[in-house]
Structure formats: C-alpha cells, structure tokens
Amino acid sequence: MAVSIRALPGRTAFLASVGFAYLIILAPLIAVFWVSFFRNKIIAFPPQGYTLAWFANAWSLDDFRNGFVLSLEVGIIATLGSLLIGVPAALALARHDFRGREAISAALMSPLIVPGIVAGTAVYMFYIEIETWTDVQLAATLPGLCLAHVVLALPWTVRLVTASLIGVNRLVEEAAMTLGAGPVKTLWRVTLPMIRPAIVAGGLFSFVVSFVDLEKSLFLVGPGRMTLPIAIINYLEWSIDPTIAAVATIQILIISAALLLTDRFVRLSRVF
Amino acid sequence: MRRGAGPPPSLLLSPAALVITLGLLLPMAMMFRFSLNRYSANELMTQALTLANYARFFSDPFYLGVLGKTIAVAMISTFVALVLGVPAAYFLARLSAPRLKSALILLTVIPLLMGNSVRTAGWMVLLGDRGLCNAILIFLGLTAEPVRILYTGKAVLIALVAAILPYMIISLQSVLEGIERVYEEAALTLGAHPATMFRRVLLPMLMPGIFSGSLLCFILAMNAYATPLLIGGPTFQMMAPLVYQQLTKVFDWPFASSMAFVLMAVTIISVVLSSVFVQRRYGRV
DSSP: OHHHHHHSSSHHHHHHHHHHHHHHHHHHHHHHHHHTTBSSSSOOSSOSOBOSHHHHHHHHSHHHHHHHHHHHHHHHHHHHHHHHHHHHHHHHHHHOOOTTHHHHHHHHHGGGTSOHHHHHHHHHHHHHHHHHHHOOOOTTSHHHHHHHHHHHHHHHHHHHHHHHHHHSOHHHHHHHHHTTOOHHHHIIIIIHHHTHHHHHHHHHHHHHHHHHOOTTGGGTOBTTBOOHHHHHHHHHTTOOOHHHHHHHHHHHHHHHHHHHHHHHHSOGGGTO | OOOSOOSOHHHHHHHHHHHHIIIIIHHHHHHHHHTTSEEETTTEEEOOOOOHHHHHHHHOHHHHHHHHHHHHHHHHHHHHHHHHHHHHHHHHHTOOOHHHHHHHHHHHHHHHTSOHHHHHHHHHHHHSTTSHHHHHHHHTTSOSSOOOOTTSHHHHHHHHHHHHHHHHHHHHHHHHHHSOHHHHHHHHHTTOOHHHHIIIIIHHHHHHHHHHHHHHHHHHHHTOOHIIIIISOTTOOOHHHHHHHIIIIIOOHHHHHHHHHHHHHHHHHHHHHHHHHHHHHHOOO
C-alpha cells in the first residue's frame, strides 16, 4: 500500500493535509477536555495548574445537573421506544414484500433528511395546536420531547437492524421451523439472537443521537427543563470558563464510551 | 417471499408508521398549511390561502441577504471540506495497518456524533481573545495584541468545516474502499504522473462519493444553528437561528413556517438536482 502513497508528489504536502484535517476535527474536543482541568477561573494559556474542582462546581449548578438527568432520561426512553417500534418495522421491511414497501421505508428514513430546525419548528407548532384542541400539553413536557426523540432515533435502528436481517441465513430459521418450532419461537430463539449485535448497536446509536440533539429539542424544552446540550448553549451565550468545559467533557466521555461500545457490536464505519 | 406465518407486515409496521406520522409527517404538512396563513399582531394567525409570506421573504433584501449568505457559507465550507476530505479519505482507505485504521475511523466518527454544543464550546476556547490560538500567536511573537477571530465570518467557516469534514471523509472513504488499487497501480506502472493518475483514474470513479458527501455537508452547513449563533456572534445572521427567533420571539407562525419551508426547499432542490445529475452521468448508484 505504501507504494501508492509514497509515489505521490509532495508526499509531505499530502500528509500535512491529512494531519490538518484531523487537527481541526479533533482540536475543539481536545481543547475543552484540557481546559476543564485548568485551575484558573478565567481561561488563560498556559494554565496555572490543574484541578478537578470544576466538575464538582458543574454538578452543583441546577441547570447542568437537571439537564444531565433529563438528557439521560430522554435518551433512555428514546432508545427503548425506537427499539420497540423499530425492530418490528425492520422485520417487516426485510422479510416481506408488499405494496408500498418503498414508500414506507422512505417515510421511516425521512427524519434523516429533514433538518433539525425545520422539524423542530413543525413539531412545536403541532404540539401547541394539539393543546388548543384537546387541552393535552405536549410542548415543554417529557412525553412531547420523548416522542420527538423516538422519531430522531428510529431511522438508525431500522437501518441497522434491516441490514443485519438481510445478512441472516434464512436456512437456519427454516431448520428451526422444520424441527417443529413455531413462528414465534423461531423469532424469539433463532432470529432475534442472530441479529442481537445490530439491536444493541441500534439502541446505543439511538441513545447517542438523542443525547446530543440540540436543534430539534430547542423548541420542545421548557423553562427550567433543558437538556444538557441546550444548557451548554445557553451558558455559552454568556461566558466560557472551565465549568462549562467540564460539562462538555462529561458529554464527550459519555458519547465516546457509547460509541466505542457500539463499535464492538457493529463496525462504526458501516453505520453510515 | 412470505414464508412461515408470523405477524403480518401491516401489524409490524403500524407502530413505527404511526410515530413517524404523528412526530414528523403530520407536523410538516401542518406547517406547510400554516405558511399560507396570514399573521396579524393582535390575532397572531388567521386562516387564509395566500403566498404573502413567501412574497415577503423573497422581496425583502434583509431576508434575501440572509438566505444568500447562508447558501454562500454552506457552499464555501462544503468546498473546503471536500478539498481537505479527499486526501484524508484516501489516506484512510489505503491504510493497511488494521489497528491504526480502525482507530482513525473512530477518531472520524466520534467527533461527527459529538453534538454541536460541545464542538462550539471547543471553538470558543480555541478562538477567543484569550484563547489558545491567540496565546500561541502571542507566544510566537507574531502579534502583540490578541487578534479578533471569534465573532467573525472566518471563525464560522473554520468551525463549520470542522463540523462537516468527518461526514465528507466517511462518504469518500466508503467509495474509495470499493475502488480496487489495481487501477491506480496500472496507471502508475504505465508511467502516469501521480497527479494525472488521480485526475484521470481515481477522480472519475470517486465522483459518486464526492456528490453524496458534498450534498450531505451542504445540507448540514445550510441548517447550522449553534455555530453561526455563538461563533458568528449577534451580527452574523444565518437562516436557522432566524427561523428560531421568528417562531419563539416574534410569534409570527405563518412567516416562520414559510422560512422553514424555504430552508427545506433549498435542501430538497439540491438533493433532487444532484441525484438527477449523478444518475444521468454515472448510472444508478
């Protein structure tokens, strides 16, 4: 392989460009991570020393503590919701041929195409309209936020599980049926265990997509009830200090851990 | 294809279809209907069937300017991401050390899914007056006073490029993985200059990846919210923050709806145009 790279003219320029690309991708994440340990309250380089105090300080602030808990709650509910409705949908899409299959598949993937700000605007007005008609409040409530996040996570679950189902050797299922297992038992004991990696990865991915969402959630949170990314953005409008860096670092650690775990089940490069 | 009983597909699909309908399709349809309504300061929204909101958007130089700026920023950042993405994707696709390769893929995908709030915080740390970039510039003696980087258009571009670059790299890399190296080697063995080889052999085969990657990046940049708001500062206007303001501060639902639809339309038009182009030129991909 080295042949082709070495043969390029200006190999240094090539490698420098690769290095620069990864520098700007990683620099902001490394920077907040570093700053979150600075001892000085006002950010200045180089730091006067290091401390873990900002993490405790961040936890003592209501917005961040509540935001963290809310994001965790919404993330978990979105994960369970998207698995609960996404796995059956994937089974239907991968295993059955019926009229309108393409259209339904496109509809289930549509949250990937509609920009977060546009979807957020639409869902916010929809919730308010429902409230004026039925007195059921959805805007700025947990159920309303969770419904929006299930929609956000669903395409990833459907896509991962469908891909995995298509790769399953159907002879194994047929063998189970021939040996006397009913359809439900075959599904439960044969099919689902075979696609377990995709289910786990779909769940983890759903959690990540929900946890980091900013644009769509903006419209659906209420005063004193913000998700973590929104709490971060609101704080950043006023100041940037090691406390907010500590909060961002927590998010970096959670998301990295979830994605490293996902990668053990389904190669991340295949998710896209 | 239906073998073995099991539940019928309609039953399996209906929960998901219901959630998507209630959580996205119906709200979108309603928003389109609202964009044809009329707004008045005391009644907020009145039923109507008018294109006045769209006419207002496309006749006001302010809104046209914001739309133009948004498109321009999205195009420039997509182009820069493409220029930076090609070498990085090539490096990634042709890397033979499996461990290094999977590590690099993780380092591409993890930032991609990190969320815009964290990334924005990072750029504010890097680009502020007392940020790391200025500290380095002053340390090197290149400047005595901090240079203003944050709250400029340049800062927005840098941050946007960094945000969309991982998508570009992943899109290009997946296409490059499917192009066997024998083509490159044949061209080089036959005496082609590496630059000629890239232009005549690799680039034509890479085109589908360039299109899909650029499209994705353009859409993401068009709809950026946190980056223009926090890194561009209050005077740097792009479409997404403007839609948010219009809805939550001005309460002009019809106008906010039409703005959201303009934003969506630019996205859809570019998707359709590029897929038509790619299909005509390269067959179905």
